[in-house]
Each structure stands twice: as C-alpha cells, then as structure tokens.
Amino acid sequence: MSLFHLARAMQITERTPLAKLVLIMMADRAKDNGECVISNIELAKICGTSVSRIVVSVRELESSHLIRSFHECNESAYLLTFEGDYY
Numbered sequence: 001m002s003l004f005h006l007a008r009a010m011q012i013t014e015r016t017p018l019a020k021l022v023l024i025m026m027a028d029r030a031k032d033n034g035e036c037v038i039s040n041i042e043l044a045k046i047c048g049t050s051v052s053r054i055v056v057s058v059r060e061l062e063s064s065h066l067i068r069s070f071h072e073c074n075e076s077a078y079l080l081t082f083e084g085d086y087y
Contacts, residue, residue, distance in 0.1 A: 001027075001028055001029065001030070002027060002030045002031060002032050002034065002080075004032070005027040005030045005080045005082075006027040006028055006030075008027070008082050009024045009026070009080070010024060012066070014064075015061070015066075016057070018047065018057050019060045021057075022043060022047060022057045022058065022061065023061055023066060023080075025038075025046050025047060026043075026067065026078055026080060027080060030080055034079050034080040035077060035078070035080075036077065036078045036079075037075060037076070037077045037078075038076065038078070039074070039075065039076055040054045040055060040058070058078075065081060065083040066080070066081065066082055066083070067079060067080055067081060
C-alpha cells in the first residue's frame with residue numbers, strides 16, 4: 001500500500017463516487033511507484049458493482065489523466081499518475 005497515493009486519491013473531488021472508490025482501491029493496492037496490478041473482476045467484487053461499471057470508471061480516470069492502464073493477457077496494470085489533479 002502506498003500511503004502517498006492513497007492520500008492523493010482521497011483528495012480527489014471532481015469524479016463520480018464510483019470512480020473515486022475505484023481510484024482509492026487502486027491506491028490501496030499500489031506500490032510506492034504508483035503501480036497497481038488488479039483485475040477488473042477483483043475491483044468489481046471489492047467495490048460491489050459490475051465489471052462494466054468498473055470499465056466505465058477506469059475510462060473516466062484515464063480521461064482525467066489520473067491513471068494510465070496497461071493490459072497483458074488477462075492481467076490489468078495501472079499506474080497512478082494524478083497528472084490531471086489540480087487542487
């Protein structure tokens with residue numbers, strides 16, 4: 001867990017509640033360099049929603065430049081960048 005990334009995720013205010021929850025869950029599982037490897041299925045279980053809603057939230061976070069995603073086979077890796085975070 002990266003406390004730095006978790007604290008940054010908690011400060012985000014301009015996203016939907018589910019997108020913020022997804023970002024917080026990613027930050028909770030992120031390494032100190034901001035890398036998080038977690039599947040959309042696991043995120044959906046943790047957040048109590050469907051995989052399709054997770055995909056929509058991830059796209060929202062990507063379009064806001066808060067994360068970057070990388071996909072290989074069935075694995076998803078995310079890099080928490082917070083580049084679009086202006087507070």
